[in-house]
Amino acid sequence: MKMQGAQISGKARVIGLEGTVKIELNINGEIYPLDVEPRWSLLKVLRDLVGLKGTKKGCDQASCGSCTVLLNGLPIYSCITLALDAMGKDIITIEGLSQGDKIDPIQESFARHGAAQCGFCTPGMILSAKALLNKAGRPDENEIAEALAGNLCRCTGYSSIIKATLETLHRLR
Amino acid sequence: MEMHPSEKLVGKSVTPVMAYDKVRGSVEYPSDITLPDMLYAKILRSPYPHAKIVKICSEEVERHAKVKALVTYRDVPQIPMGQMRDMYVLEDRVRFIGDEVAAVAAEDEDSAEEALQLFKVSYEPLKAVFDPEEAMRPDAPLLYPDGNIIRGSSSKPTFVLQKGDIESGLKAADVVLERTYSTQFQSPLAMEPRCCVANWDGKRLEVWESTQRPSYVRDELARVFNLAPDNVRVVAKVVGGAFGGKNFVQRYTFIASLLSMKSGRPVKISFDRREELIGAYLRYPHKICVKGGATHDGRVTALYLKLVSNAGNAVRESLTPISIASRIPFVLYARIPNIKYEAYAAYTNTPSGGGVRGYGGTEVGHVLGLFMDELAEEIGIDPLEVYTVNTVKMGDELSHLAPRATNVKVSSVGLAECLTKGAAAIGWRASVPKSVLAVSERRGFGCAIGLWTGAGGSTPSGAQVDVLEDGSVILSNPVVDHGGEQQTELRQMVGEVMGLPMEKVTSIWGDTDCCPEDLTGVVASRTTLVVGVAAISASQEAKKKLLRLASEYLQADFDDLGIEEGLIRVRSNRDLKVSFGELAKYAASRGESITGSSTCQPNDSIYSFSAAFAEVIVDVETGLVRVSKIVNPVDVGRAINPLTLEGQIVGAALQGCGYALTEEMTLDKTYGFALNQQLYDYKSPSILDCPEIIPIVVESYEPLHPFGAKGAAEAPMVPVAPAIVNAIYDAVGVRIRDLPATPDKVLAGLRRKG
Numbered sequence: 001m002k003m004q005g006a007q008i009s010g011k012a013r014v015i016g017l018e019g020t021v022k023i024e025l026n027i028n029g030e031i032y033p034l035d036v037e038p039r040w041s042l043l044k045v046l047r048d049l050v051g052l053k054g055t056k057k058g059c060d061q062a063s064c065g066s067c068t069v070l071l072n073g074l075p076i077y078s079c080i081t082l083a084l085d086a087m088g089k090d091i092i093t094i095e096g097l098s099q100g101d102k103i104d105p106i107q108e109s110f111a112r113h114g115a116a117q118c119g120f121c122t123p124g125m126i127l128s129a130k131a132l133l134n135k136a137g138r139p140d141e142n143e144i145a146e147a148l149a150g151n152l153c154r155c156t157g158y159s160s161i162i163k164a165t166l167e168t169l170h171r172l173r
Numbered sequence: 174m175e176m177h178p179s180e181k182l183v184g185k186s187v188t189p190v191m192a193y194d195k196v197r198g199s200v201e202y203p204s205d206i207t208l209p210d211m212l213y214a215k216i217l218r219s220p221y222p223h224a225k226i227v228k229i230c231s232e233e234v235e236r237h238a239k240v241k242a243l244v245t246y247r248d249v250p251q252i253p254m255g256q257m258r259d260m261y262v263l264e265d266r267v268r269f270i271g272d273e274v275a276a277v278a279a280e281d282e283d284s285a286e287e288a289l290q291l292f293k294v295s296y297e298p299l300k301a302v303f304d305p306e307e308a309m310r311p312d313a314p315l316l317y318p319d320g321n322i323i324r325g326s327s328s329k330p331t332f333v334l335q336k337g338d339i340e341s342g343l344k345a346a347d348v349v350l351e352r353t354y355s356t357q358f359q360s361p362l363a364m365e366p367r368c369c370v371a372n373w374d375g376k377r378l379e380v381w382e383s384t385q386r387p388s389y390v391r392d393e394l395a396r397v398f399n400l401a402p403d404n405v406r407v408v409a410k411v412v413g414g415a416f417g418g419k420n421f422v423q424r425y426t427f428i429a430s431l432l433s434m435k436s437g438r439p440v441k442i443s444f445d446r447r448e449e450l451i452g453a454y455l456r457y458p459h460k461i462c463v464k465g466g467a468t469h470d471g472r473v474t475a476l477y478l479k480l481v482s483n484a485g486n487a488v489r490e491s492l493t494p495i496s497i498a499s500r501i502p503f504v505l506y507a508r509i510p511n512i513k514y515e516a517y518a519a520y521t522n523t524p525s526g527g528g529v530r531g532y533g534g535t536e537v538g539h540v541l542g543l544f545m546d547e548l549a550e551e552i553g554i555d556p557l558e559v560y561t562v563n564t565v566k567m568g569d570e571l572s573h574l575a576p577r578a579t580n581v582k583v584s585s586v587g588l589a590e591c592l593t594k595g596a597a598a599i600g601w602r603a604s605v606p607k608s609v610l611a612v613s614e615r616r617g618f619g620c621a622i623g624l625w626t627g628a629g630g631s632t633p634s635g636a637q638v639d640v641l642e643d644g645s646v647i648l649s650n651p652v653v654d655h656g657g658e659q660q661t662e663l664r665q666m667v668g669e670v671m672g673l674p675m676e677k678v679t680s681i682w683g684d685t686d687c688c689p690e691d692l693t694g695v696v697a698s699r700t701t702l703v704v705g706v707a708a709i710s711a712s713q714e715a716k717k718k719l720l721r722l723a724s725e726y727l728q729a730d731f732d733d734l735g736i737e738e739g740l741i742r743v744r745s746n747r748d749l750k751v752s753f754g755e756l757a758k759y760a761a762s763r764g765e766s767i768t769g770s771s772t773c774q775p776n777d778s779i780y781s782f783s784a785a786f787a788e789v790i791v792d793v794e795t796g797l798v799r800v801s802k803i804v805n806p807v808d809v810g811r812a813i814n815p816l817t818l819e820g821q822i823v824g825a826a827l828q829g830c831g832y833a834l835t836e837e838m839t840l841d842k843t844y845g846f847a848l849n850q851q852l853y854d855y856k857s858p859s860i861l862d863c864p865e866i867i868p869i870v871v872e873s874y875e876p877l878h879p880f881g882a883k884g885a886a887e888a889p890m891v892p893v894a895p896a897i898v899n900a901i902y903d904a905v906g907v908r909i910r911d912l913p914a915t916p917d918k919v920l921a922g923l924r925r926k927g
Binding site: 152 | 188189191192193194195196197198199200201202204205362363364365366411412413414415416443445446654655656657658816817819820823824825826827828851852853857859860861863866
């Protein structure tokens with residue numbers, strides 16, 4: 001039996017740039033000097049170098065949204081964003097939404113509506129919602145769904161997530 | 174109307190106790206665990222669907238500067254694992270594309286990945302088989318020496334259960350129908366790909382693991398590595414979703430442990446998404462033939478089901494889905510006098526079948542949901558009548574338990590209420606609402622019923638309650654949180670019994686070193702009843718000890734004492750009082766502690782019932798089905814926490830939508846490998862696919878639970894897919910008998926209809 005195209009093991013071998021470069025990243029309002037390999041994703045740098053583990057790795061392929069962070073206020077997949085490309089931009093992770101006991105209203109709403117079940121998609125989901133709330137206007141349920149469509153959740157069936165976002169919207173506007 | 178005016182916590186939508194940590198992103202999942210000096214391991218997987226490993230040359234791997242340990246089949250204990258004892262940690266044989274061949278641990282993940290390429294493996298390819306019916310033929314290539322049919326042969330099913338006589342039942346029928354259905358591989362698709370960290374210190378093995386069953390994983394690690402169970406610790410506190418997919422043991426845990434033993438350092442294995450999709454478990458696909466007959470009044474006189482199930486390359490996990498699926502005909506349709514359920518499970522060179530929400534029941538429930546709809550149409554009556562006439566009623570004897578136990582009666586059934594409330598909510602058979610449809614769109618309604626275990630499992634669960642000197646109580650329990658937030662409902666129940674507010678009840682869980690035993694784990698919708706009853710009994714014992722001590726301390730009559738908010742007062746003299754904390758100190762001064770502990774057995778006579786009503790809109794030009802509404806009533810006995818309960822129902826309903834319409838692991842016909850190995854082509858519902866989902870809680874008060882509750886996580890899923898598929902028929906007259914109901918099948922059906 002001859003096998004074609006069925007090799008499952010292994011990604012392409014890492015070729016090219018070796019060694020690290022020194023960069024600075026502005027994460028949650030703080031400057032972090034870092035040594036990174038140019039090929040490293042922002043997700044890897046946040047989790048493994050900075051130790052901000054609230055940003056989750058669910059697929060590493062821009063398909064689930066668990067790794068969502070805000071870059072200059074816009075939600076992006078940190079798994080397909082190079083750390084180098086985040087230089088000079090404001091990075092907000094889930095850890096940046098709370099200060100001590102004070103949490104963001106969107107976090108409060110998610111908690112009270114049971115919008116976090118296993119909680120693994122929650123940081124990314126909250127940041128996508130936060131980006132929407134930061135914009136002007138009064139998005140309706142459909143616009144909320146559009147804004148969160150890049151974030152997969154397997155637990156909630158999304159309805160508590162929409163309720164939590166709507167409620168925050170009502171409180172803020 | 175307040176039905177339980179005296180209850181302060183039970184029945185209330187208390188905010189989940191871990192919610193604030195989850196929204197902050199501060200919960201530590203297995204994938205977040207990092208230990209000092211930790212190595213990262215990767216698994217080499219088979220490129221062949223079926224082959225013997227002739228030779229593995231690993232010299233180059235060993236020479237890689239960053240590799241610290243490797244394992245092949247030559248390094249593993251020769252002790253078989255799994256329910257069928259049909260797998261080893263590694264073998265010189267591979268049985269599907271993706272099977273584990275070897276593994277390396279290196280200083281970083283990239284180096285481990287790189288080192289995998291340096292293995293030189295010589296395979297001797299063997300003939301492979303991917304279809305269970307082909308695997309059952311006598312000339313099929315064998316995956317295991319005992320034959321491909323698990324625990325059976327071509328004349329002996331893997332599992333069979335029957336009552337009455339099918340032939341005479343069919344003779345009594347006015348209408349007889351025979352249909353064949355099929356269901357697909359579905360991934361549980363937890364958002365966190367599984368991960369484990371193993372740390373061997375020369376004497377003790379510690380493992381942080383993505384599991385629903387820490388106690389079982391500990392016992393299996395101890396058995397395979399010949400260690401005392403006390404020298405193995407398994408920790409799983411919060412896991413990023415499971416849905417049955419993190420049930421049982423998996424090879425990677427043993428591989429990580431071996432690599433740690435060889436390297437003397439902690440080792441982490443994280444599955445990538447592709448490994449999680451194909452290297453873990455999938456819902457068993459089945460081909461199911463159903464033959465049944467009914468009289469004109471809708472009474473089903475005979476029901477015969479024959480399943481052929483694809484168990485995949487190994488029963489890595491469990492055959493339970495095959496046997497427990499019989500609960501759908503035997504318990505749900507208990508009033509049918511003649512039933513035969515026979516199932517053949519066959520090995521094939523495909524990914525593994527295993528646990529996914531309501532396993533077995535979801536598939537057979539789906540098929541019977543479709544069959545009853547067809548039968549009702551054939552007779553010319555409303556399917557609700559078929560459901561009403563043939564299903565289990567309070568006090569019916571549970572024949573599936575015979576001959577182990579006879580005369581066991583079902584103790585709580587809220588199915589009739591599920592049907593009436595659901596029908597009212599969707600407007601069943603009422604005039605169709607006049608919302609505007611496009612020219613090519615057709616609207617349809619469908620319904621189905623379901624049930625799943627309300628106190629499932631095979632072994633008891635334990636719980637312990639301790640009163641602390643600060644006046645709080647702590648509940649030790651075995652319940653891993655993989656999204657159910659059961660710590661919340663357990664603390665509510667303990668607080669209710671002890672007369673304490675939520676903030677005075679804490680808990681510890683998910684660590685085999687300090688938590689009570691639970692070999693079955695957080696599966697089978699069992700926590701609310703099984704662990705719940707253990708926690709309640711433990712609380713009652715601790716409370717009794719408190720009162721006894723208080724009676725001594727206050728020199729008051731035991732019966733004259735009452736508890737409120739952490740204080741014990743003498744009823745006849747309310748100034749005489751003592752706090753829990755003071756009593757705990759008093760007990761400590763005498764070298765005593767105020768503790769209660771208990772265990773509770775699972776119960777195969779307790780079931781949670783459900784119905785689903787679906788409204789769909791089908792586009793006859795594109796074949797696309799849009800679910801616009803799901804009404805999902807569930808008999809949960811009693812809602813302990815309506816908020817977390819509704820989260821379970823709505824989540825299950827959407828998984829049912831995915832199962833009905835989009836989710837399928839498609840296999841290549843020639844090599845049996847999964848064609849959609851990533852999230853972008855395995856279609857789990859997104860927020861844009863979400864219909865309006867209306868959960869309805871039905872409370873039938875299960876007498877075996879002091880608050881009347883039973884399980885709830887799986888029953889809601891069972892009737893959703895058949896309700897949707899029946900609604901498609903209602904809309905466009907096309908019966909889709911093989912899941913999922915994708916647009917091509919709808920269009921093909923429309924073409925056949927002409």
